[in-house]
Amino acid sequence: MPPTAVNERRLGERCNGRNILITGASYGIGESLAYMLAGTGATLLLVARTEEKLLQVQGEVARRGGTAHIFPTDLSKSEEVAVLTEKLLQLPGGIHIVVSNAGRSIRRSLYDSLNRHHDLTRTMAVNYFGPTQLILALIPSIEKNRGHIINISAVNVLLAPAPYWAAYQASKAAFDNWFRCAVPELNAG
Template sequence: MQKWIRTCIERLFFYTPHISQAKLTETFENKTILITGATFGIGEACVRKLAQIPCQLILVARTEEKLISLKNELESPHCKIHYIVADLYDISSSELIYQQVQQLQLKIDCLIHNAGKSIQRSIWKSIDRPQDIDRTIHINYLNPAHLTRLFLNDLKTTSNQQHQSQILVVSTINAKLFAPPLWANYQASKSAFAEWIKAIQPELKIHNINAALIYLPLVRTRMILPTAQYASMPAMLPTKAADAILACAAHNKRQWQPWWLSIAQLCCIVFATPIQFFYRNLLKRNM
């Protein structure tokens, strides 16, 4: 019964747009697509969908064994797969990725920012852990921003009147909601990149580059495993998240979010004081 209820909630609250194989092919055929965080979860789901299309994929992740496995499994005569081993915690990784793409003599048509770092930790437990701030800001904001900056000229060159170049940013609904305690580093870094993208969207559109933000709810990936309370909560499947991301590109949307997120935003504004009170008392009881 509990499983049935969870399934119903997931279908209602985590609905994503359907995108046909024909539309995917029309959008991405003969394109060069770079995906960060490509080896697991949402990134892997995107790779598997795109590998069915005649295109070139550049997979970026830090797990070389999985990158090789995906390349061996999915590469075909119509889909060429390259991979780059990089850890986006290292601030120099964006330059490394860019240089390796140049060595491949490829120009990017679509850049999918999927890699992310999530940390749930009290600020009191982070006093002697500066890496908590560094990791999230490097992976969720600084390196994606630098990658975008480095590939902008490629994206400008590959755009045309028939097909826009694409920047697709996997963000989180948290970036639009009340900032919860214990998630300060994650919230700040994801919000920073979302705001950065929104600020440059008009500049990019002038050159026919579409930058889309995809505000995802909880997705059932290995990122949520360290948070025990998420194990039994309803969550979106990675394949559905991939549909939302790729549909944004196919329909040149500026953003996608769950249908209920605007209602949740309004509630966060109206009930800001009670929410603060609730969190404060919850934390006191758990001390």
Template sequence: MGRLREAGAPLAHERIVAMYNYRLLEKLLFLPFHRLNEKRLEAACRHKTVLITGASSGIGEKLAFKLGYLPVHLILVARRGDKLLAMKRDIERSSARVSVYRADLRNAGEREGLLSMIHRLPDGIDIVVSNAGLSINRSIMDSLDRNHDFTRTMAINYFAPVELLLSLMPLLKSTQGHVINISTINTSLAPLPGWAAYQASKTAFDTWLRSASPELHGAGIATTSIYFPLVRTPMIEPTAAYSQMPAMSPEHAADIIAKSMYARRRTWMPWWLPFGQLVSVLFRGALERAAARKLRGRGR
């Protein structure tokens, strides 16, 4: 399935064994395993153009290398141009063709440049993986003079994907394409102190896409919203508390995204999320009071 495979790259099942090296609690939280049907994935993606934002690290990087075994055209977008070029060199030793575009999607001019490049492609676009995002954990009281925390977070987590999709919808309609949104379980749970900017921005785009999805489906465009739990990527490293918490591997996350490209399920979420939603509804008042007491205790 490509020159890398023939040169002795690990077989699919060997990659899976390495990927699921989880502790017991993580195995319970992240079941069932999502073993890829590589034939179905290749059939779904063959000769298609796939846009991946936030492609230079974490989930986006793992997904790009996973799809690199296929005869596809990958458009990789991120802020780190040097990393994207290195990825292009590595991936193109296999089967995929790679175009890279360095852009900070918070910047309107750079978004416009990316869209101009995509609209010039002769074959349009088939799959959009909206993966770029910004996480921020900061108390409201520490944000009184930091309105930019909110404008920047909304810019990348909400305004950027909305603008990209509004522009790309005609292309996706012509190819009967697929939009895959990399969301978070936080959009379905009670808001947490310190996460106002992040949860508001991710919920905004999740709601936008769910509202737009019936119209997109009517135009022949599939949509998938993937609600990931904590994933061990560079984005979570600034939050010290996450270092010891159960977290999904980015390889596992990439497999879930890849599987959605042929399964085309409208949503994916961990098996336990509905229980978390129920707790959020039934005990929201108690949880908020407990959080307030804890924060008051810190302020003494």
């Protein structure tokens, strides 16, 4: 893997004074991104299901000199996404950047799923329906701020379908394709 480096000065210039929403902010990529952005002068808006873990991330962001607000939300529940969007749209300055990172992974054979249709509906809810509901509601604020939407996807959307991953690959591919279709419309606006 080639070495990577972040130009912290440029990152700070681009993020300072902006409201940056990160879904899936309590673990993995979302958590790491929150720590990376802590010293940029951005206000981080952290979304995940687990309030306790979000509080830990918020504390670490503060320890690193940043500001973060937490929004415990289960993106698989449409009602919770609606409440979240209302709160976000009331924030001073609106939304500048959305990092759509939340996801639910599942590896299960087709035969182990015969009586588990909820595996499909839950995975689609977190990986497709929740993010699209959230982004659709935030588009006017993002456009007003000439902001950005960043999709953290999965490499499997570029790969051939794999056994045991049907629910996960389908859900990630659904959002990825939705987003690819939306981008030209958003860029034309």
